[in-house]
Amino acid sequence: MGFLAGKRALIVGVASPRSIAWGIAEAMRDQGAELAYTYQNEKLLSRVEKIAADTGSRIVIPCDVASDEDIYNVFAELNKHWDSYDILVHSVGFAPREQLEGDYMDVITREGFQIAHDISSYSFAGLAKAGLSMMQGRDGAMLTLTYMGSVRALKSYNVMGLAKASLEANVRYMAQSLGPKGIRVNAISAGPIKTLAAAGISDFRKMLSHVEGTAPMRRTITPREVGDVAAFLCSDLASGVTGETTFVDAGYNILGMPELAGG
Numbered sequence: 137m138g139f140l141a142g143k144r145a146l147i148v149g150v151a152s153p154r155s156i157a158w159g160i161a162e163a164m165r166d167q168g169a170e171l172a173y174t175y176q177n178e179k180l181l182s183r184v185e186k187i188a189a190d191t192g193s194r195i196v197i198p199c200d201v202a203s204d205e206d207i208y209n210v211f212a213e214l215n216k217h218w219d220s221y222d223i224l225v226h227s228v229g230f231a232p233r234e235q236l237e238g239d240y241m242d243v244i245t246r247e248g249f250q251i252a253h254d255i256s257s258y259s260f261a262g263l264a265k266a267g268l269s270m271m272q273g274r275d276g277a278m279l280t281l282t283y284m285g286s287v288r289a290l291k292s293y294n295v296m297g298l299a300k301a302s303l304e305a306n307v308r309y310m311a312q313s314l315g316p317k318g319i320r321v322n323a324i325s326a327g328p329i330k331t332l333a334a335a336g337i338s339d340f341r342k343m344l345s346h347v348e349g350t351a352p353m354r355r356t357i358t359p360r361e362v363g364d365v366a367a368f369l370c371s372d373l374a375s376g377v378t379g380e381t382t383f384v385d386a387g388y389n390i391l392g393m394p395e396l397a398g399g
């Protein structure tokens with residue numbers, strides 16, 4: 137029996153078979169979890185239906201996290217299938233495309249800032265809050281995905297770095313608030329992976345080859361490797377861990393002077 141046997145997980149953020157959320161769903165399924173999914177819009181529905189079918193789930197619910205109504209509707213719908221749930225996975229990030237191109241001071245705007253923080257950080261607390269009554273008294277766990285751009289200044293990541301810093305603080309405040317209810321809240325800081333969210337980011341291939349030449353493990357990581365750590369953090373094996381950000385990045389973040397580390 138897997139270490140998530142008897143647990144029910146809601147997965148927010150599948151867009152393609154390359155999505156980190158897809159790797160998380162497969163890992164959780166392999167550990168015995170029962171799964172439900174949301175999808176952002178009709179364009180993504182068929183992909184999400186595929187992962188649902190592959191993981192033995194019939195629960196697929198629409199949710200644009202920009203909408204409070206959608207967020208509340210997710211749990212109204214979920215409640216038609218499940219009377220409670222154990223695990224929330226938030227694998228959502230977005231800033232307007234032009235925010236991720238060019239120099240920070242040239243491209244930052246109030247609107248870009250607001251959208252990035254709303255979709256990438258607030259939505260985690262918003263979903264958690266809307267679904268809280270369904271997680272009461274269950275030793276629940278919540279997980280989000282972040283990136284090292286929250287703690288280091290990188291070229292082009294720009295306002296997403298601020299939004300991820302906010303998301304990581306959100307994890308700590310949610311952990312403080314929900315700990316007394318027996319709910320744990322954590323983040324995984326993943327290394328770069330070629331997903332839809334990375335498509336069209338200029339120099340992304342350069343970033344992947346830089347990591348391959350430099351990271352202690354001399355390679356990048358896969359969605360499934362993130363998924364396996366996600367499954368662990370959301371399981372009772374991690375019952376003493378909350379408010380943490382765990383790096384799954386082949387060790388890249390530990391380096392100083394990374395440009396000299398490739399040897």
Ligand code: NAD
Nearest residue numbers: 149150151155156176200201228229281328329331332333
């Ligand atoms: P992805 O494109 O597969 O997933 C991003 C998801 O965000 C999609 O499913 C999309 O539908 C969803 N989304 C965006 N705006 C939304 C909205 N308004 N409402 C509902 N859903 C919305 O890409 P991914 O790389 O799997 O990204 C998942 C998470 O992992 C993101 O938080 C991202 O920042 C983070 N992350 C990615 C990498 C990487 O290199 N790919 C590295 C570290 C962290």
Ligand code: 0WE
Nearest residue numbers: 229230231232233283291292293328333334337
């Ligand atoms: O968090 C991310 C990417 C998030 C993202 C991607 C897009 C592309 C499409 C947010 N918003 C949008 N908006 C769009 O219109 N990553 C961790 C991947 C990523 O993106 C980068 C990176 C890395 C790594 C951008 C610049 C530099 C590095």
